[in-house]
Amino acid sequence: MSSEAPTLPVRALKGGYDYVVIGSGSGGCAVTRRLVDAGADVLLIEAGPPGIGVNEIDDPAKWVPLGRSAYDWGYDYAPTPRVNGRTIGIPRGKVLGGSTSTNAMMWYRGHPLDYDAWEKAGAKGWSFADCLPYFRRCEDWEGGASEWRGAGGPLRIERAPDTHPVAQALIDGAASLGIPVIDDPNGPDNEGAARANFNISGGRRWSSARGYLQPIFDRPNLTILTGSLAVGLVLDNGRSVAVRHLVDGAVRETRAHQKIILALGAIDTPRLLMLSGIGDPTELARLDIAVAHALPGVGRNLQDHPLAQACVLRAKHPLGPVTGNGGGSMVNWKSRAGLPQADIHAFPVQGNSAESAIRARYDTSGDVFSFGAGLMRSKSVGYLRLLEAKPGGSLEIQPNFLAEPDDVDAMITAVEMTIEMAAADANADLFGGFAAPDRRLTRSETVAFLRDACSTFFHLSGTCRMGEDDEAVVDSRLKVHGLEGLMVADASVMPIIPSCNTHAPTTMIGERAADFAMGLV
Template identity: 35%
Template sequence: MREMGRFDYVIVGAGSAGCVLANRLSADPRNRVLLLEAGGEDTNPWIHIPLGYGKLFVDPKVNWMFQTTPQPHLDDRIINQPRGKVLGGSSSINGLVYVRGQAEDFDGWRDLGNVGWGFEDVLPYFRKAEDQARGADEFHGQGGPLPVSDQGSPHPLCDAFVAAAQQAGHPRNDDFNGRTQEGAGYYQTTSRRGLRVSSAVAYLRPVRRRPNLTVVTRAHTTRLIFDGRRCTGVEFSRDGRPGTAQAGHEVILSAGAIGSPQLLQLSGVGPASLLAQHAIPVVHDLPGVGADLQDHLQVRMVLKCTRSITFNDDMRSAWRMAGVGLNFALNRKGPLTVSAGYAGAFLKTDPTLALPDTQIHFINFSTTKMGDRLHDYSGFTASACQLRPESRGTLKIVSPDPFVAPAIDPNYLATETDRRVTVGGLKVLRDIMRQPAIAPFIDHEVEPGLDCASDKDLLAYCRARGSTIYHPTCTARMGNDAGAVVDARLRVRGIGGLRVVDGSIMPFVLSGNTHAGIVMIAEKAADMILEDARA
């Protein structure tokens, strides 16, 4: 047994949130901080090349390679659920798109009774985290750890998409994180000078040599240690050897929307009936642990291009690929710097709506599914994603063994609203693709194909081809009701010395990509933790 000793704070998970916490909590040299990460160092070069995410989705060395249970509303298909297993967590393998969500999302959190989580409350933490390439203003910060950059260069297909969206009646928007989210434009990315900047690079790397910060990789936390109903430390396994670490102030779970509820359940905090099935002694019957899982579903449209200007074409030519590599090596520009959404849009499927309900990701390549080889023709992709799904699922352990993956059931398309909005998103996207600005670039629609015409046909296509856009959240949600897991200060209800700080605490999923929101949550949580320690 390896005894790590006693720390003030033990953080489980060095992902989007954990690296932020390690930085902020260790800024005071009086705080001894331990950061445990189940994965290894972020040395894989594909982590740092933005387009490398396509390779990382299928690499078990840096990816947990989770899968869902068969989804009854998606033709009983099993959906891959990639999550980062490396320093930086999922911020090391994600698509780099920087989107905060809508101001109304956070006001909605506040209105559920979560004091201090309205948009005016959280905006200072978004700004604190941000190093906005365009400079600071009322919505953006400059000088923070996380760079937010413009795409390296425009692309004719992206320009055509944005122009076509305007022709279809949607406004242009050059800042999805400014005064309004609605419209079409280019995404900004968490990159700097053409390289990915994960939470590990942004927050952990600059402070890793602090004498009061200990970082241990390949350390899989297996159980929380309790003294009555107070969490006092953790058990972990490293290279097959067990270890323990004690926490004088708090243990903080930042293992993500899958890892954090799994660890709570394994440790006896969760639904008593589930724990009984696996002969786990109940420390605290907390039914909401693992409940309320939400994720965004995307449905992709694939189009064949009339011109050889896609990344598919680059990949089919040795000379062009050599040029792509040289451009990246010398200038940090070109296709290798592109995020998972090059251009995009936030649109309304019903013009009477107050807010956009659909997000579009537009990318200049095509593939059958992420991680597969690119198509052998000139192709590009646009996907539609419902921003505010009603469907909720569950996360449940299936074994007391901490090395066995839990059952992940997002329950996609379980409600009529979700089905209607998802179909509506494809119809709005098709309308854009019919506009004169982009029509000259389209040979034909490969998927779903024009024979898929009615709403019934489109729904069948959504069931057959819809997939995650990698935003699992809400499995240890914040609130005041009986199903809530943490309070507004992210303390686990009914347990002392334990918080959850990651995407699992969201009361409902944000209207957009989740990484920026999780970084904000960790920035705010760090202040709350330090405030509570002084009280």
């Protein structure tokens, strides 16, 4: 345990608060901080433990095993023939800070066109010009404030102090293929190879819990309750008035005088809504849940980025200890000419990051490194269904990876070009040959490789999307359609998945949610 770790205050629960926020991930931490700063009395409910001062969380190099640890929900994507019947794990943080306490610490907000697409999809007021001030408000960027970046915000963002040879190899390999090298992927255009931005400072993870919550632990108008699972919402005459949650194993009802803000993430926000009778009447009837409020879009529109994990390469020499989060750079480029923005993405791993099916097919022993290749403008859309009408019950979570032919075509290009980046002459001092795949592949062989390698970037989103049509769950001010006193502030509201890791845009959503909740905009 860290000697500098703060202590989470324990405060007696009251019967009601101005605001009750459920879930302490990217969106929940941001909305909580801004409400508390404004003087509101706030209860933040988190199902997981505090996780404060835990070395495995604080050490950036130790993040991967957190995905199947006591700090994870243990969710999986349902198998399909498109991924050869494999069950794909979907890590979700169950701890104060949510997935920001267990993820790869990437801070990346994609392309301005991502958010302009939200506006065109019906999320009025969510163009990039509308979102940029809130992105900047999140940030404490090492390069200081600019038109594009923020400084002095809760989340410290830095590049790795030293570029690992594997991270540099990805940049150099991309440059050899004519892909530009750019200074900052969070600038006006993300196309190119760059050193990545991280929520890491002083060699430690900078989670949302650390940045947004720890500085205000001592505020008397903030109560943080960990180890408390939300099991239902209480509705009264068209208004959400209270949350039912477990405290020491017993169900307790806590009221919200102003609003309840759901920030449980793209799995557990729709789950809680459905358990509360808010959702598609057909789905609720299947589960024998009484319909409290019909919203057919709950659980639909599930989106994630597919990842080919991974192209494993042989190193000519030992790579030494892992630095940073085990990566350090990224590349974004277009799978075909004429696209308005980059759609495919690659990142380095200072070791073997192959899926188990790939490890079973190929010899990946010895000194190796990996390049992950994936699709950031995926078109495949899935769904989430409850299989049991009880808290913690089983779910069917289906992203439909590789369902769209365009996605398969783009992924083929991503894998083929990533292999060429590794084998570029610029990397002659590092690249010692192919491991998985063990040679360049034909198109049909690449498709077969993809079906075994396909995994997830952990960017689950879209299951309570914004909009004004019949399947939209929240409006453009994040209010649940047809109900008073209930908002959503997490990745579930994204109408279209942005071309980036979802931590940054979800934090921005939380920042905006606070302003909406308080009527500031």
